[in-house]
Amino acid sequence: MTTSQIFFGYFATVMTVLSLLVVTRKNPVHSVLWMLVLFIHMAALYLFLNAEFLAAIQMIVYAGAILVLFLFVVMMINLNKEETMPKFNSQWPVGLGIGIILAGFLVSIAGKITVLPELGKYSIEAVRAEGSMMTVGKVLYTEYLLPFEIASIVLLVAIIGAVVLAKKRIE
Amino acid sequence: MVPLSWYIILSSVMFSIGVFGFLTRRNLLIIFISIELMLNSVNISFVAFSHYLQSMRGQIMVFFVITVAAAEAAIGLAILIAYYKNNPTIRVDEINLLKG
Amino acid sequence: MLKYTLIPLLPFISFIINILFGRNYIKDKAHWIAVPAVAGSFVLAVSAFFDVLGGHDVNINLYSWIASGDFTVSVGLLIDQLSAIMLIVVTSIGTLIFIYSIGYMHGDGGYYRFFAYLSLFVFSMLMLVMGNNFLVMYFGWEAVGLCSYFLIGFWFHKKSAGDAGKKAFIVNRFGDFGFGLGVILIYLTFGSLEYMQVFDKAGSIAGQTINLLGYDVSLVTLICLLLFCGAVGKSAQIPLHVWLPDAMEGPTPVSALIHAATMVTAGVFMVARCNPLFSMSPVAMNTVAVIGGLTAIFAATIALVQNDIKRVIAYSTVSQLGYMFLALGVGAYSAGIFHLYTHAYFKALLFLGSGSVIHALHHAGHHDEQNMQKMGGLKKHMPITYKVFVLATLSITGIPFFSGFFSKDEILWRAYLGGDLGKFLWFLGALAALLTAFYSWRLIFLTFHGTFRGTHEQEHHIHESPPVITVPLMFLAFGAVFAGYVGVPPIFLKHGDKIGEFLAPVLGHPAGHGTHAEEIFVILVSIAVAVGGWLIAYKMYIKSTELPQKMENRFQWIHKVLFNKYYIDELYSKTLIHPVLKASDKIILGFDTYVIEGIVNGVPNLIGAFSRKFREIQTGMLSNYALVMAIGAVCIVGIWIFLK
Numbered sequence: 001m002t003t004s005q006i007f008f009g010y011f012a013t014v015m016t017v018l019s020l021l022v023v024t025r026k027n028p029v030h031s032v033l034w035m036l037v038l039f040i041h042m043a044a045l046y047l048f049l050n051a052e053f054l055a056a057i058q059m060i061v062y063a064g065a066i067l068v069l070f071l072f073v074v075m076m077i078n079l080n081k082e083e084t085m086p087k088f089n090s091q092w093p094v095g096l097g098i099g100i101i102l103a104g105f106l107v108s109i110a111g112k113i114t115v116l117p118e119l120g121k122y123s124i125e126a127v128r129a130e131g132s133m134m135t136v137g138k139v140l141y142t143e144y145l146l147p148f149e150i151a152s153i154v155l156l157v158a159i160i161g162a163v164v165l166a167k168k169r170i171e
Numbered sequence: 172m173v174p175l176s177w178y179i180i181l182s183s184v185m186f187s188i189g190v191f192g193f194l195t196r197r198n199l200l201i202i203f204i205s206i207e208l209m210l211n212s213v214n215i216s217f218v219a220f221s222h223y224l225q226s227m228r229g230q231i232m233v234f235f236v237i238t239v240a241a242a243e244a245a246i247g248l249a250i251l252i253a254y255y256k257n258n259p260t261i262r263v264d265e266i267n268l269l270k271g
Numbered sequence: 272m273l274k275y276t277l278i279p280l281l282p283f284i285s286f287i288i289n290i291l292f293g294r295n296y297i298k299d300k301a302h303w304i305a306v307p308a309v310a311g312s313f314v315l316a317v318s319a320f321f322d323v324l325g326g327h328d329v330n331i332n333l334y335s336w337i338a339s340g341d342f343t344v345s346v347g348l349l350i351d352q353l354s355a356i357m358l359i360v361v362t363s364i365g366t367l368i369f370i371y372s373i374g375y376m377h378g379d380g381g382y383y384r385f386f387a388y389l390s391l392f393v394f395s396m397l398m399l400v401m402g403n404n405f406l407v408m409y410f411g412w413e414a415v416g417l418c419s420y421f422l423i424g425f426w427f428h429k430k431s432a433g434d435a436g437k438k439a440f441i442v443n444r445f446g447d448f449g450f451g452l453g454v455i456l457i458y459l460t461f462g463s464l465e466y467m468q469v470f471d472k473a474g475s476i477a478g479q480t481i482n483l484l485g486y487d488v489s490l491v492t493l494i495c496l497l498l499f500c501g502a503v504g505k506s507a508q509i510p511l512h513v514w515l516p517d518a519m520e521g522p523t524p525v526s527a528l529i530h531a532a533t534m535v536t537a538g539v540f541m542v543a544r545c546n547p548l549f550s551m552s553p554v555a556m557n558t559v560a561v562i563g564g565l566t567a568i569f570a571a572t573i574a575l576v577q578n579d580i581k582r583v584i585a586y587s588t589v590s591q592l593g594y595m596f597l598a599l600g601v602g603a604y605s606a607g608i609f610h611l612y613t614h615a616y617f618k619a620l621l622f623l624g625s626g627s628v629i630h631a632l633h634h635a636g637h638h639d640e641q642n643m644q645k646m647g648g649l650k651k652h653m654p655i656t657y658k659v660f661v662l663a664t665l666s667i668t669g670i671p672f673f674s675g676f677f678s679k680d681e682i683l684w685r686a687y688l689g690g691d692l693g694k695f696l697w698f699l700g701a702l703a704a705l706l707t708a709f710y711s712w713r714l715i716f717l718t719f720h721g722t723f724r725g726t727h728e729q730e731h732h733i734h735e736s737p738p739v740i741t742v743p744l745m746f747l748a749f750g751a752v753f754a755g756y757v758g759v760p761p762i763f764l765k766h767g768d769k770i771g772e773f774l775a776p777v778l779g780h781p782a783g784h785g786t787h788a789e790e791i792f793v794i795l796v797s798i799a800v801a802v803g804g805w806l807i808a809y810k811m812y813i814k815s816t817e818l819p820q821k822m823e824n825r826f827q828w829i830h831k832v833l834f835n836k837y838y839i840d841e842l843y844s845k846t847l848i849h850p851v852l853k854a855s856d857k858i859i860l861g862f863d864t865y866v867i868e869g870i871v872n873g874v875p876n877l878i879g880a881f882s883r884k885f886r887e888i889q890t891g892m893l894s895n896y897a898l899v900m901a902i903g904a905v906c907i908v909g910i911w912i913f914l915k
Contacts, residue, residue, distance in 0.1 A: 008173045012181045019185045019208060023192025028200040035204055042211060049178075049222040051230055061237055066207065066244050073248045074200060077255055085197060089264050089894050092195040098901050099191030105908045106183030110176045112915075120226035139227040140234065151238040158242030165249035194898050202893075263893045270891025 007048070015041050026087045028074045032067055039063045050124055052132040178219035185212035199261040203247055210240045275329050275348050278315045278358065279397035281308040282365075286390040293383025302373045305386035309369050309393055313362035316355075323355040324773075330403055330467065337406075344464055349403030353777045356608060356770070357400035357540055360615045363750070364532045365393045367743040371623055372524040374739035375630055385425060385522065392418035396533050400540060404464040405454045408541065412450065412501065415534045416443050422529060423521040432520040439514040446504015446511055453497030460490060470547040477551055495548055495555035499562075502538025506592045508566045513840055515589055519581040523626030526581060531588045531622050532615040539595045539611050543604045546778055550602065557692060560600020564686075564699040567593030569837075571706035575713075576833045579641045580625045583714050587667070588618055590703055594682055597700060601693055603685035604778035605771040609758045610678035612770070616750035617666040617675055623744055624660040627736045628653065628718060635732035637725055643717040650719040652733040655741045657719045659748040664715055666751045668708040669801045674755025676797070679704065681760060681768075684793045688783035697793070701800055708804020716812035762790050 018038040025031040039062050046055035088095075127135050140148055189212060192205035214233045221229025255261060285308035289301050297304065322329070332345035350358070369389065376385050395418055399411025416439075424436030454464070460476060461469045473491070480487040502508070507515035518530045529535070542549060542559060549555055567590045574586035591614050598607035631653060632640040639645045650657045666675035683704070686697040723730045735741065759767030766772075771780075811818045823830045832838065 002172065004173055008177060012177070015181065016184055016188070019188040019212075022208060023188055023196065023201065023205055025201075028198055028204070031201050031204050035207070038208075039211070042215065045215065046218055048173075049218045051218050051221070051233075054218060054230055054233055057234070057237060061241065062207075062211070066241055069244055069248060070200065070204065073251065076252060077200070077261055085262065087197060088195045089197050089892075091894060091898055094898060095191055095194030095894075095901075098194060098898070098905055099187045102190055102901070102905050102908070103184050103187035105905065105912055106187065107180050108912060109908075110179035110183055113176055113179060120224055122227050123225045126225075135227060136230055136234075139231055144231050147235060151235055154242050155238060158245045162245040162249040165246070165253045190901055194894060194901055266893065267891030269893075269896075270889060 004048070011041055011045050011048075015045075024087070029071070032070050032074065035070075036063055036067055039067070050127060050132070053136050175219060175223045179216055182212045182216035182219070185209075185215070197262050197264055199251055199263055199266075202263065203244065203251075206247075207240060207244070210236055272331055274315055275319060275331065275350060275401075276333060278312050278319065278362075279394050279401060281311045281315075282390040282393040282397065284308060286387050286394060289383050289387035289390060293387055297383050299378075299382050301383040301386040302369065305390050306366070306369045306373070308390060309362060309365045312393065312397070313366045316358040316362040319350050320355045320359055323350060323352055332403070341462070342458075344404060344406045346407055347403035347465075348401045349466060350401060351777050352774050353540070353543060353608065354400045356612055356774070358397065360612055361393065361396050361400065361533050364615055364619050364747070365389075365528060367746050368524045368528045368532075368619065368623070371527075371626075371740055371743040372522075374737050375524055375626055376522060381425065385422075388418055388421045388425070389525075389528070392422065392529060392534070396537070399537055403466055405457060405466070405469070406464050408544075409451065409454055412505065412537060412541075413447065415529070415537060416440065416447065416505070419443075419518070419529050419534055422525040423518045425521055425525065429520070435514075435517040435520040439518050442511050442514040443504045446501045449497045449500025450502075450504075453494055453501065456490075456494050456497060460494065466544065473547045473551060489552060489554070491548055492552040492554045495545070495552045496558065498541065498545055498548075499555060499559055502542055502596075503562065504538075505541075506535050506538030506596070507589050508538070508562050508593065508596060509569055510839070512566060512570065512589050513836075513843065516582050516585040516836070519579070519585050523581070523622060523629060526585070527619045527622035527626065530585065531618040535588065535592060536595070536611045536615065539592065539599065539607055542596070542599045543608050543778060546599075546604050549599070550779070556600050556602065558600070559596050560686075560689075560692065560696055563593045563596025563598075563600055564696040564703075565593070566590065567597060567703040568699050568706070569593075571703045571710065573833055573836050574710040575706060576830055578644050580628065580643050580646075580714065580718065581622070581641055583643070583710055584618070584621050584625060587621070587707065587711065590707060591618065591667070594679065594700060594703070597686060597696055598682040601686050601689035601696065601781075602783075603682065603781040605774040606678065606681040606685050606781065608774060608778065609770050610682055613666070613674040613678040613751075613754045613758075616747055616754045617663045620659055620663040620744065620747040620751045621667065623740075623747065624656050624663060627656045627740050627744065630736055630740065631656075631733050632725075632729070634734075635729045637729050643714065645724050646718045647721040648719070648723040648730075649733065652730075653719075653735045655735055655744065659741075659744045659751075660715060660719065662748045663751050664711045666755075668711050668804060669704055669797055671798055673752055674750075676801075677755035677758050677760065680794055680797050681758065681771075683797055684760070684785070684790055685781055685783070687789065687793050688781075688785050701796055704797060705800035705804050708801045709808050712805050712808035713812055716808060720813060721816070760790075760794075762787065762794075 015038060018034055018041065021034040022031050022038060025034065039058060043055040043058040043063075046052075046058060122135060130138075186209050189205045189209035192208065193202055196202055196205065214236055217229040217233050217236070219229075221227065221233075251261060254266070258266075260266070282305075285305045288304050289297060293301055319329070329348060329350040332347035334346055335343060336346045337344045369386070372385065372389065376382055379385065392415060395411050395414030397411075399408055399415060402408045402411060420436045420440045423439050424433045426432045427436075457469060458464055461472050463469060463472075476490050479490040481490045481493060482488075483493065504511045515530060515535065519526050521530070549559070570586045570589035570593060574583050574590065577583045577586065591610070595607045595610050595614070598604070598610060628646070628649060629640050631649075632646070637645070662673070666673040669676045669679045683697055683700050686693050686700055689696065723733075757773075758770040761767055811822075835841070
């Protein structure tokens with residue numbers, strides 16, 4: 001067992017446990033906080049995979065912006081009533097079964113991934129020579145320019161939509 | 172060296188946990204968080220493939236997933252708030268306007 | 272290629288623009304689109320005509336319309352000598368009538384609609400004559416029928432107009448059914464619908480028979496008779512002629528364009544187009560000739576006593592169409608087409624002239640504006656209309672050296688040469704010519720001569736129509752007088768029969784030769800009946816005007832039969848329409864109550880019962896829906912895994 005495998009074992013275990021914690025906490029604030037820890041672990045895993053820029057984005061956008069948005073919403077909503085309710089709905093055994101079966105199926109597929117197609121030109125050395133950010137940027141602004149622009153429109157729509165929806169009571 | 176399939180297994184397990192949370196929780200906020208969890212688990216497999224195939228496409232895809240996730244969270248939470256202003260509840264089993 | 276495509280396309284574009292934007296934007300400027308479009312078609316048609324004259328036939332496939340297994344049909348254009356002449360007739364008369372309509376339809380609420388339909392009609396008619404296969408012809412055939420229906424019922428708020436439109440449509444259905452069967456049989460027989468392929472193979476089916484209800488029938492005869500069914504309907508021959516006189520409920524330009532000059536001649540065109548088939552079947556040819564001859568005389572007798580100015584001309588049209596079929600039936604295809612061509616001009620002129628009269632009387636506050644018994648003495652009020660009317664009448668009655676003389680004489684001469692049956696048909700034709708001369712002059716004398724039989728107030732207000740109406744009349748008058756000079760019989764001028772020679776590649780040369788003496792005899796008879804008809808009419812309606820009344824009292828029975836059009840409408844009403852209506856009433860009562868109502872109420876009840884059960888699965892709970900979705904996703908992944 002190599003060092004990297006040990007590290008991966010640690011991350012995998014912790015992340016699985018954290019995921020379970022996220023979906024099982026009664027108080028949403030706790031869920032969000034466990035999510036934060038999970039995201040930090042995920043960013044570390046990205047570093048493992050030579051995606052430094054993505055690791056930074058994961059921290060800044062997900063942990064820094066989206067989770068904070070969730071926390072804001074939790075604050076705006078009166079949760080006292082929810083505290084008294086059972087956390088799971090009546091169909092939870094079926095849901096659990098579905099989750100386990102799905103996991104089993106997906107894991108069984110994962111074991112079958114053996115044949116890899118031809119490798120691309122972005123080897124670890126190539127990426128390191130130029131820097132992760134530059135490599136990503138080059139691909140994003142050339143090959144994926146149109147999707148990039150469309151993504152910006154999606155964000156614009158989201159901004160406008162959020163403002164309109166949250167502005168006033170819907171009659 | 173860590174095999175690719177380990178990442179995929181991790182991603183699958185996290186995804187399934189997300190599905191479980193989405194299907195069983197009553198609290199709308201946690202359902203949203205479960206969605207985020209599922210999106211993130213998929214991101215792991217994207218990045219892993221990107222690394223093992225030495226291609227940039229996986230990483231680029233993650234950018235777009237993050238973008239869509241951000242938009243989705245913003246809109247979803249806005250809807251949640253708008254709904255909450257009318258009916259002060261975020262329990263999905265009390266939200267049944269679709270009932271036939 | 273584009274040039275030829277544009278010929279039908281320009282009117283179609285005009286139709287699209289007018290129908291889409293007419294109501295709100297174009298309104299009373301519709302003619303600014305329609306008239307240039309059809310005039311453009313005319314210019315292109317003339318150019319195409321000269322191409323054909325120079326020996327460049329066109330046969331192009333524009334695109335593949337239907338391709339299903341071995342069955343392929345293209346939308347293709349064929350411009351040869353026959354269609355070139357038809358193109359000229361349709362577009363030239365179309366242009367003049369479009370211009371005329373500007374004045375005639377001025378101020379009508381449906382002005383844009385009128386031009387839209389007229390444009391659609393011209394497009395359909397052009398497709399009919401230009402198509403290079405039977406299916407395109409069938410398309411045009413049905414489309415002109417549809418336009419005719421639209422335009423007969425153009426003033427749909429008038430019940431009689433709506434009824435006339437329906438009648439035309441339904442009566443045509445009988446004919447078109449046969450035509451459709453004929454086209455199908457052609458495909459079954461020849462495996463193709465293209466004219467060229469069908470006519471090339473036509474010889475191979477000579478003598479073949481087909482078993483029909485236990486009788487062996489000659490295949491080619493059956494095809495021809497089925498096709499001829501369509502022609503009988505479209506060209507208003509006995510026994511399906513009843514719709515055409517009623518079609519006069521439509522606006523007069525429509526009567527002139529569709530129900531005199533172009534659409535009704537589609538049957539003639541179709542038979543001429545299929546001449547390789549018809550020529551192979553003497554039975555079919557004789558049928559065509561006899562139906563034509565009988566129609567010619569039958570319609571002419573009805574026209575003798577009608578009082579509605581447009582109806583007289585309508586029956587005259589039926590009668591002249593009979594002449595054309597007579598010519599086709601005796602194998603003189605080019606004579607038939609020649610008469611079609613000259614007839615188009617003088618008949619359009621007669622209609623537009625009568626339209627001018629109706630227009631003037633209408634504006635003078637005349638309430639019975641189409642009744643000739645209430646007219647008279649219009650000569651001094653409407654000099655131009657009167658003059659063109661006289662020219663058209665000289666032409667239709669066959670006074671020598673007007674265009675109708677040449678074409679009618681050619682038909683009679685060809686009929687005369689056609690054996691025993693031909694002699695009989697010639698006799699019918701000559702008799703019909705006498706009647707034609709009589710009723711045509713009767714129309715003129717009643718309308719324009721004598722004294723006005725309305726009020727003084729009305730007479731005071733009658734004026735000549737504006738130039739937008741009279742100018743097209745003058746152009747048409749020019750055509751009515753001189754159009755016939757393309758077909759001067761060789762007896763007057765060697766190589767005078769230009770049109771016959773021009774059409775010969777498509778239609779062949781008529782068989783039969785006679786002596787000069789016989790030909791001169793035929794011509795003299797024609798002249799004699801033309802002049803005779805005029806003399807009788809002059810005697811009865813100018814000299815001793817009490818004579819018609821006397822004769823009516825004397826021959827009351829005949830007059831009644833003729834005036835009521837041989838009671839054909841009543842006969843159809845009693846034998847066909849009434850029983851059908853009665854039977855359908857009964858059927859509807861039973862069928863409607865139990866079957867239709869049962870279905871109509873039963874289906875919703877069933878769905879209601881089901882949905883009351885099924886709506887219970889619609890819990891409205893987000894998590895339930897998500898669960899079902901997730902189960903579905905898991906199943907898909909599972910199937911995928913187990914199939915691997």
